[in-house]
Amino acid sequence: GAVVSQHPSWVICKSGTSVKIECRSLDFQATTMFWYRQFPKQSLMLMATSNEGSKATYEQGVEKDKFLINHASLTLSTLTVTSAHPEDSSFYICSAIHTRSNTGELFFGEGSRLTVL
């Protein structure tokens, strides 16, 4: 099956620093990738939809200047949490749609845990 890889799997940073999380589709091309955050015991919350070569579409309430998304190639999307604060600590997950998929199935990464001290 298609594989989506996230890096890093866990990052700890100081308040005020910026952190970049990568999402890669390893064996397929993904025109569209999604970024989610998830707090403990809660469901996935969609943050933004990332389309290759264009600006990301952010969900209501998500600050685009805070969470920078870049989808520069068909296999890589990045999420940068700028000036991170403890309330940004969360589990960030990406997913991708195969460009040639006619099923609509999403393939998820393993997630990246961000801890801001």
Add this chain to the structure above:
Amino acid sequence: GESVGLHLPTLSVQEGDNSIINCAYSNSASDYFIWYKQESGKGPQFIIDIRSNMDKRQGQRVTVLLNKTVKHLSLQIAATQPGDSAVYFCAETGNQFYFGTGTSLTVIP
């Protein structure tokens, strides 16, 4: 994919019993449905899918039932095992992806 960050409903079952997890979907135009399993600290994993032209599909120990009339989807897990403890959520797709809020399943040994 659209979802809401609500606290998850929980379901506890005895090991060996069957589990039934329910999901109500919202978009009558959705034509493809997926169940995902998410273990603690991991990303969601595909379990089973079903298209709108079917009302039942079986996998290994899992069965998905689709009732389009009432827009209801269920996941049945036979002979539930401790390794089945996880969060389960459904997704519906058509032109958009929508996720259910999920259910936290705990298997009691």
